[in-house]
Amino acid sequence: MIEIKSFTFNPSFYENTYVLYDETLECIIVDPGCFFKEEYDELDSFIEDYRLKPVKLINTHCHIDHVLGNAYVKNKYKIPLYIHKLDMEVLLAVKVFSEMYGFRGYEEATVDGYLKEGDQVDFGSSVLNVLFVPGHAPGHIALVSEEQNFAISGDVLFDGSIGRTDLPGGNYNQLIESIQTKLFLLDDEMIIYPGHGPTTTIRKEKSTNPFCRLAI
Secondary structure (H helix, E strand, C coil), X not given: XXXXXXXXXXXXXXXXXXXXXXXXXXXXXXXXXXXXXXXXXXXXXXXXXXXXXXXXXXXXXXXXXXXXXXXXXXXXXXXXXXXXXXXXXXXHHHHHHHHHCCCCCCCCXXXXXXXXXXXXXXXXXEEEEEEXXXXXCCCCEEEEECCCCEEEEECCEECCEECCCCCCCCCHHHHHHHHHHCHHHCCCCCEEXXXXXXXXXXXXXXXXXXXXXXXX
């Protein structure tokens, strides 16, 4: 059974970083937004205390707030980094944006492989399905567990809101389509773990989200 630990990192972005692990103690790290030593220490302490073995690093998308800790995590745990190929340019641009946002010393991380819709991310005895949900970013993906009825959704769908589309590569119509034709086809009781803010459910957002709810 997959357990999910969330961290809220970075006082500029309040970004949700996730560690997913199961009974084998293998784990994956999703969207490490950590940049400061105390954030690194918090992540490392959890992994050490639970005796976890990180095996993969995944970015749902590559905006600056979700990748600041890529190099640290990859180098610390000697694990491969996976993204969607269409977000490669977004990732490469972070080096420039990091200076603009004041994150001096940002270190780039090499991508080891690409994920696309239909792929699976496996660790321990667990499997997550990859869903392609562009709009907030051109190569945005979500990680879905149909068995346990949850999705790590990045910045596509929030509790009562949606991801912004005014950044390079954003597309409002594409985002709404991703939500309504991909996420809203998932089980109504599925729990959504977003890139910012609290968890929500598909049912709640289908019926109440002012940006993308479905007409009854």
